[in-house]
Amino acid sequence: MSPRYEGRFAGRRAVITGGASGLGKAVAARIVAEGGKVVLWDLDQAQLDLAAAEVGAERGVALDVSDPLQVAAAAAAANAVLGGVDILVASAGITGATTPVHQFPIDSWKRVIDINLNGVFYCCREIVPFMLEGGYGRIVNVASVAGKEGNPNASAYSASKAGVIGFTKSLGKELAGKGVMANCLTPAAFESPIFDQMPQSQIDYLLSKIPMGRFGLIEENATMVCFMASEECSFTTAATFDTSGGRTTF
Template sequence: MNRIDLTGRRAVVTGGARGIGLATAERMIESGASVILWDVDGDAIEAAVGKLGPQASGSVVELTDETSVGAAAVAALAGGNVDILVNNAGITGGNGKTWELDPAIWRKTIEVNLVGPYLTARALVPAMAEAGYGRIVNVASIAGKEGNPNASHYSASKAGLIGLTKSLGKELAGSGVLVNCITPAAARTAIFDQMSQEHIDFMLSKIPLARFVEPAEVAAMIVWLSSEDCSFSTGAVFDISGGRAVY
């Protein structure tokens, strides 16, 4: 495994207690960073921090609540600069035709997947800009490019996250803070529990490499985008879809 240098950097990873978030935290710690996990599940945070060791800590955060996010940001910044923000937390909201989806589920999916990253950026960007350095990586989805059938709420939320990435990247250009996003194909994580088997089979059928991406593979891309080696990309979209993306 190549070691990407994050020596001395401090990172916040949302949804960091499991799946891609946990894999990212592991890779960051191996690269020399310390990581703060923001997750809604306190028990999962405790288990993850126990696994990751002394370079990890965690806070229970409701990412759709600006008060909760703001308090977590104040606590994180009290320990020093936050150099990296990975907006990984997300939900699928289940599957169904657009006109059959419950409006509450539609709104909740947008709140978690799009409003949450806005609130975390709002809370942490000013300190990054003042420090003159930062890396923000938003975990979008290939669904945000293509629009998956029976997942309009999820697809729309991830398309919105791509747009947020582009806008924020332009706003911060010249500040030393770079903002990029990734568009992975599906990874077999606990999020599959929110999907129908029919939808899972559909997603697999669309991937030319004929397998789901591994969380560690996504983590490797995130960690590079979080490093100083990523120095001339901002507002960009990085594909990791096994050949599914056509642009």
């Protein structure tokens, strides 16, 4: 950790979805190292327990973000444990099937939309009131360049991430002037456990689209997320931040 970031999140309290691995876990580690407190949300309690111990989180809570009742209960519990919530990082997501639209399984479509888009809505819906009560908040929703450009054979994923971008723009405008910023990350593919959900052909295609000729790193994305989650992000809301190696320039 660079000395200039020491104490950047002192006194701040964060909820991170998808926090048991990958980007969510990396962001949690940075926030804790820089003075904040974190509650992790993910599906697997055993994996959450390991991640929480590793990064120094207050606790890990197993839940399905596509279930609004589970999200509501977990949000209330996090607010009680942390004494408030200042930061939400919504990074939970799945890829779904890799297949053309006319062959796409309906169950897979619904599951991707439920987790990637509806889950972001449920989390923001439940946590925003705590931020408004405190007069401060930073929301970072993890989208994708697929939401801007679309990836072939990934229609559900692309549509869900486009929805996250549009949702975040709307939310950011609603909250402007209330001390709460809402922005989203739009990364190109980066090496993370989500690759386990893709065939090698899709991974190769994603790499071919990145002008820098390499995948992003989790830490590169965590660095951008932590800026958006910090007080330094004070005059930008309803925006997208690319970490795409030159793939998207808008």
